[in-house]
Amino acid sequence: MININILRYFISPFLCLFIPFTLSACSPNTESSQCVVIKIGDRLVTVGDIEREVNIASLENEIPKKAVWASINSLIDRIVDDSLVLEYGKENGITLSEIELERAIKYIVKDYPGNSFNDTLLSRCIDYNEWKERFREHLLIKKIVKEQTESLAPISYHLIKSYYQEKKEDFWYPPRAKFMHIVTKTRKEAKVVLARLKRGEDMTKLVKEKSLRSGIQGDYGMHWKTKEILPSPLSDIIFSIHVGKLSNIIKTSYGFHIIKVLKREPAGIKGLLEVKDEIENRLLEEAMERQYTAWLKELRNNYLVKVNYTLLGKIRTANEEN
Secondary structure (H helix, E strand, O other): OOOOOHHHHHOOHHHOOOOOOOOOOOOOOOOHHHOEEEEEOOEEEEHHHHHHHHHHHHHHHOOOHHHHHHOHHHHHHHHHHHHHHHHHHHHOOOOOOHHHHHHHHHHHHOOOOOOHHHHHHHHOOOOHHHHHHHHHHHHHHHHHHHHHHOOOOOOOHHHHHHHHHHOHHHHEEOOEEEEEEEEEOOHHHHHHHHHHHHOOOOHHHHHHHHOOOOOEEEEOOOOOEEHHHOOOOHHHHHOOOOOOOEOOOEEEOOEEEEEEEEEEEOOEEOOHHHHHHHHHHHHHHHHHHHHHHHHHHHHHHHOOEEEOHHHHHHHHHHHHHO
16 A cells, blocks of 8 residues: 555645545446446445546646556555545544534635635636535545544654754755844835944844834844845845844845844754754654554455456556547
């Protein structure tokens, strides 16, 4: 079975358009699209379901359908795993309420003005009600998986420290700097700000004051920044002027800048305290993955999984030839 990352249940809903697997049957009198390819408990997955999954995977990943069909076994594994999770949830009474669904939908739609969310769905040839049902299933799977993985023990400091000692090189960083930063829309505003700073006014207080005014913004310089993420010519100035000194006015496409470098460091390896949270998250994700994979293996042993690979092979061949 493929190595499944459980975090796929927590990504954008547009990448989680699961097919609502409905009961169906295959007989000589039914359409071929209704023939069952996968059976898990009461859940039956038909040819039509799989073809729609392939279409969605092609659309969302912007790859040809033939490429999806070429790796169809991975898609089948995902469908089987999702179905197993849903069967487990059904048997254990884990459900998703309408309130939970509507709250999640509201959270997504709030970033789309007017009716643009529906328009986005339509542009992808997706009906809103169909999307809603798929999203409901996605949220239910997410809820079931969360219940299975949230009981993990906290990551100990000893494990974090051991991981850091073994993988120090992973935390190498290029030259970096912390700096305070004021940007204005006009050179005139920048000259006024620079004059006040040269008269001895505290830049921290000035940043706070000016950030409340339209057209003037500031940065307190709380975070390290490396040269490659900064626009030129800011990057050149920040890594050349003396620490603690004010820059002259620097013009970029963003406006007129005044820089004060607070601290600068050559390339090196981050300290344990700086990366502690990052390591803890890595170890927690790995522990969740192990627990999830073991749980899926247990589900495969507890539920009868039938996949008609002969039929699947015929479908794959037919679609790869088209």
